[in-house]
Amino acid sequence: MAKKRFLIFPFMVVLFIFVMSAVSYGAAPGFDDKEIRIASWGPMTGPAAPWGTVNRGPAVICAIVNEEGGIHGRKLKHFARDDQYNPAQTKVVVKELVEKQGVFAFVAGTGSACGMAVKDYMAENKIIWVAPAISVKELISPVNPYIFALMPLYEDEASILTKYVVDKMKIKEIGVLYQNDAFGKAALDGIRQRLAKNNMKAVAEIPIEATDKDLSSYILKLKNSGAKAVMMWLTPSAAVIALKTAATVNYKPEWVASETLSDLGLMHRISGGLWEGVITGAFVLPPESQHPLMVKYRNASTKYTPEERQSLFYMAGNMFTEPLVDALKRAGKNLSTEAALKALNSTKNFQGIGPKVTWTSNQHQGTDSIQIWRCGPNGSTILLQDWTSNELATWKKK
Amino acid sequence: MFGQLIMEGLAIGICYALFGIAVVIIYKTSEVVNFAQGEMAMLSTFVAFQILTIYQWPFWMAFIGTMIFAVLLGIFIEFAFLRPAKDPSLLGLIVITLGAEMLLMGVAGWKWGAEQKEFSLPFSFSNTHELFKGVIINDWTIAVFITAAFLMIFLFLFFRYTKLGVAMRATQQNQHAARIMGIRVERVFSFAWGFSSMIGAIAAMFFAARSTVDPAFMMEPFLRAFAAAVLGGLMSIPGVVIGGAILGLLENMFGYFWPEWKPIVAFLVIIVVLCIRPSGLFAKHYVKKV
Numbered sequence: 059m060a061k062k063r064f065l066i067f068p069f070m071v072v073l074f075i076f077v078m079s080a081v082s083y084g085a086a087p088g089f090d091d092k093e094i095r096i097a098s099w100g101p102m103t104g105p106a107a108p109w110g111t112v113n114r115g116p117a118v119i120c121a122i123v124n125e126e127g128g129i130h131g132r133k134l135k136h137f138a139r140d141d142q143y144n145p146a147q148t149k150v151v152v153k154e155l156v157e158k159q160g161v162f163a164f165v166a167g168t169g170s171a172c173g174m175a176v177k178d179y180m181a182e183n184k185i186i187w188v189a190p191a192i193s194v195k196e197l198i199s200p201v202n203p204y205i206f207a208l209m210p211l212y213e214d215e216a217s218i219l220t221k222y223v224v225d226k227m228k229i230k231e232i233g234v235l236y237q238n239d240a241f242g243k244a245a246l247d248g249i250r251q252r253l254a255k256n257n258m259k260a261v262a263e264i265p266i267e268a269t270d271k272d273l274s275s276y277i278l279k280l281k282n283s284g285a286k287a288v289m290m291w292l293t294p295s296a297a298v299i300a301l302k303t304a305a306t307v308n309y310k311p312e313w314v315a316s317e318t319l320s321d322l323g324l325m326h327r328i329s330g331g332l333w334e335g336v337i338t339g340a341f342v343l344p345p346e347s348q349h350p351l352m353v354k355y356r357n358a359s360t361k362y363t364p365e366e367r368q369s370l371f372y373m374a375g376n377m378f379t380e381p382l383v384d385a386l387k388r389a390g391k392n393l394s395t396e397a398a399l400k401a402l403n404s405t406k407n408f409q410g411i412g413p414k415v416t417w418t419s420n421q422h423q424g425t426d427s428i429q430i431w432r433c434g435p436n437g438s439t440i441l442l443q444d445w446t447s448n449e450l451a452t453w454k455k456k
Numbered sequence: 457m458f459g460q461l462i463m464e465g466l467a468i469g470i471c472y473a474l475f476g477i478a479v480v481i482i483y484k485t486s487e488v489v490n491f492a493q494g495e496m497a498m499l500s501t502f503v504a505f506q507i508l509t510i511y512q513w514p515f516w517m518a519f520i521g522t523m524i525f526a527v528l529l530g531i532f533i534e535f536a537f538l539r540p541a542k543d544p545s546l547l548g549l550i551v552i553t554l555g556a557e558m559l560l561m562g563v564a565g566w567k568w569g570a571e572q573k574e575f576s577l578p579f580s581f582s583n584t585h586e587l588f589k590g591v592i593i594n595d596w597t598i599a600v601f602i603t604a605a606f607l608m609i610f611l612f613l614f615f616r617y618t619k620l621g622v623a624m625r626a627t628q629q630n631q632h633a634a635r636i637m638g639i640r641v642e643r644v645f646s647f648a649w650g651f652s653s654m655i656g657a658i659a660a661m662f663f664a665a666r667s668t669v670d671p672a673f674m675m676e677p678f679l680r681a682f683a684a685a686v687l688g689g690l691m692s693i694p695g696v697v698i699g700g701a702i703l704g705l706l707e708n709m710f711g712y713f714w715p716e717w718k719p720i721v722a723f724l725v726i727i728v729v730l731c732i733r734p735s736g737l738f739a740k741h742y743v744k745k746v
Contacts, residue, residue, distance in 0.1 A: 103562075107570030238716070267719040269676040271667055272704075274464035275711025275718065282457050294572055299667045305582045306594045307460060328574045328668045 088162025088185070089393055093135045094386065096120070097161040098375070099151050100168035100191065102140035108294070108324075112191045113138050113166045114366060115375015118355055121362040123383055130391040134383075137161060143168070145175035152176045156183055163398070166191040166378045170240055173197065180204060184395050188385075188402065189378035189424075194240070198423040199453060206402050207423050208378060208415055212241060212291065212316065214426040214448040215339040216248030219314050222337075222430055222443060223287045224256055229312060231261050233285025235276060235300060237292050238265035245291040245316060251450055261285050268293050277303045280311070287312040294319060294328065301332040317341050317428060321370040326437030334435060337442065339428040342374045343411045344439035351411050373411065380410035381417075381424070413445050426451045459591040461708050467597040469704015470604045471662050475681035476688070476696040477607060478656035483690045484615075485624045485648035487546060491553045492533065494678030495560035496653050497660030498671060500526040502568050504661055505575050505669055515578050522661070523654050530653025531646045538649075539642065564671040572668035577661060600662055604697060607655065611693050624648060628691075680707075683722040687729050689736025698738060 088095055100113035120134035128134065137159055139151035148169065155161045156179075163186035167173055170192045177197065180187050181204045189208035190197060193215075198207050223229050234249055236242030246263060253259055262283035264276045277300060280288055288311045290297050297319050304310070317339040319325055325333040343349050345356070345368050355376045359368050366372055385401035386393070405417045405424070413427035430443035475497070482490045490496075503525045507518035537552050538544070544552075579599035584592045615621035626634040627644045635641050663677050680703065688699025703722060711718040729736060 101570075103565055103570065107565070108572065110570075238719075264715050266715070270719065271663060271673075271676050271680075272464075272468040272707065272711075274468065275461060275708040276715060278457060278461055278464065279712050279715070295668045295670070295673070298572070302581050302666060303464075306584060306596070307464075307592055308584065324571065328572045330574050330576055 088160055088395070089132060091132065093133045094129065094393070095135045095137065095159060095161045096163050096165055096379075096382065097137040097139065097155045097159065098164060098166040099139045099141045099148055099155070099172070100166065101143035102138070103142055106143035106169070109168050109191075109318075109371065110140070110143075111366070111369060112371045112375040112378070113168060114363070115372045115377075116165050116379040118359045118362060119376050119379040119383060122354070122358045125358075129383065129386045130393070132393070141169070141172055143172065145169070145171045148172035148175050149179070152179065156180070156185055161185065162395070163188060163382060165189055165382050166375055168192065170194045177202065177205060186382075186395065186398055186402070188382040191374070191378060193244070195244070195453070198421075201420060201422050203399065203419075205422055206381070206405075206417050208381065208412070208425060210317070210339075210341055210413070210426050210428050210448075211248075211423070211451070211453070212244040213248030213251070214451050215317055215341075215428050216245035216289065216291070217252040217448045217450050218426075218428055218446055219289065219337070219339050219430065220249045220252040223289070223312070223314055224252070224258070226443075227287065227312065229287040230258060231284050231286045232258075233262040233264070233280040233283055233288045233311070234260050235264050235266060235273075235280065235288055235290045235292060237268055237296070239268070241318075242291045245289075248448075249289060251452075255450065266292065266296060268296065270296060271299060272303075273299050274303050274307075276300075277307060277309060281307060281309040285311055287314055289314045290319070291316045292319070294321075294325060297325070298329045298332070301329055301336075305332060312337065314338070320431060322431065322433045322439055323437040324369060326433060333433045333437070336433045338431050338433070340370075340431050341412060341428055342370065342377045343429075344431070344441075345370050345373045346439065347411070349411060355411070377410055377412040380412070381405055381408050381415050384408055384410075421453075423453050426454070457590065459588060461712055462705065463587075463591055463593060463597070465705035465708030466701055467600055467704070468708070469684070469701040470697065471600050471659060471666075471700075472677065472680045472684045472703055473688075473697040473700025474600065474604050474607065474662065475656060475659035475677055476685040476700055477611065477693055478652045478659060479678075479681055479685050480690055480693060480696050481611075481652040481655065482648055483685070485628050486549070486645060487628060488538075488549045488553065489682070489690075490649075490652070491550065491678075492556035492560060493553075493652070493656050493681075494660075494674035495557045495564070495671075496526070496529055496533065497656035498669075498674040499560050499564055500529060500653065500657035501575065501660045501664050501669055501674075502564050502573075504657075505568075505573055505664075508575075509573070519661075522657055526653045526657035527650040530649035530651070533653075534646050534649035539645070561671045568671070570670060572670045572673075575661070575664035575669045577665040579665075581666065596662070596665060603658060603662075608693060608697055615693070620644070620647065680722050683726050686726050686736060689738045692736065692738040695736055695738030699736065 098113035100110035102110045117136045120136040124133045141148040168191045188206045193209045313336040315338045320338040320340040388401040389397040403419045408415045413425040415424035427445040427447045432440040434440045504522040579595040581596040583595040623639045684700035684703045688695030
């Protein structure tokens, strides 16, 4: 009996420490006098890992801010977590970041399903989420007071690209090759909307599965439909297969692709050069841009994260963090979630290395602007059209 | 257009069949469906990529190096993972191959990263020849056809006329009897895994040249190859080739006329064949005495 009592005491002590530590972590406001904690999640391993690089980009901006003295004396601390593109895992890492690390805000975050899995949890805990690296209408409609979207919606991007093809390139026969999921279908909506405005219809609309390794029947169907331009909302591998297959059957349309395929260096390399000439949308300046901010970020990346390839998506991670830093500066020394929300809601025409961003308390989709590029020799960028917005954007009409 | 559809369907179908042969060789010997087959082939393809792109060796040297690696990898997996299993059931062995699959994918991700890589063969998809009016064939397709034909003939002769081939068949039918007859069953298994891994690597290099290389690039071809093997018969090499061709043609026809249905054709085939003729269209159905 005495032995049992002897064991109960240390057990109670351990339990007390555990409970108290959990309580203190849970109550953490996300910042203190010395630091503000921000975090990102995304696939760092597994098949979707190339998209996860965007979530390591914010670390560069944090390093720059810290080198310049921080924000009102507070340093930025960035956490990046791997969720393996698995919504169940996203819940685990976000919960850990909120309750254990006590993060103040999230920035970027990849995967539509992953984001949808945690958006309510973040709102319940009053955690701000700036610039999700996803383009999902449900994030902005109805307005979620804690989510501030920056990435243009796929339907807006598709509409702008279609307008370019129809008006500037004077092509009337348009085929669509889209991934058979929310990503591809949103783009299809945008293409249809734009074509309908011009009293046109696509000559072929072909859904494909992301994992499909044989697209020959689809390419033959496109060729047979007479499509002179093919618009693609696909994974990088599927896009490469499409181009290679088209080459085998001597089919040479104008290829137009989504911003998710705008890492021209990568696409040129993995397609064996076939990507040259492809037109894409883009939501961030080219990584090789001489814009002063891009030069600054590249230099900082070389200094602080030399192991990273300065790819488009890595640099996009920098772009996603810019408006959060701007809002934190404007929120003042007396930081609170409310102060940060107020600053974010008054963001007007903020521009870093991406499009101009405006958020109001009634509208949390920050932009619908994209640039249009063509892939040049060796994966270089040829700017075809500067930042352009979509006058048909449905979310603007609300 | 119809002729081209058939050509493209046959090309991808024979490519599935090539990979299906790799699945069948292991199944023919041990009745184990090797779920790590795709990842073994993926790892070998990454080795080929490393030799070709990083070390910049000539293709044929890279090919030979990759074949040696593939054989050793197959033998290693069998020796290190399957052989130590104590009184293994078939299900247990299959679960071990699933574990090996995860492990190999992790190794590839760790060594080469998750980003896609370009892989090219000397048989280019963009070198095309017009067979008939409106029917184009490319070097890649010709290479696939020739490789499959050569392998099929070789394997037919091997399993029918060589001691090792007969020993492999005997091992599959009754391991104990084979042992009593003096067959070194463990060596037969090692050979089967090494040989299967080599054929899988050849097929994977064809797939890689058509798409890109990343740690997950062989997951989907494995499913299609498995469907081809089930359709033709998991015990029949000619059956797998015919099964692959039928699957490729079916998928292409569906892809052209009903694109929404194409992704599920392979799985429908598996279900229908398993319901109607469990041993496949061309394999003999062995009934074992209990």
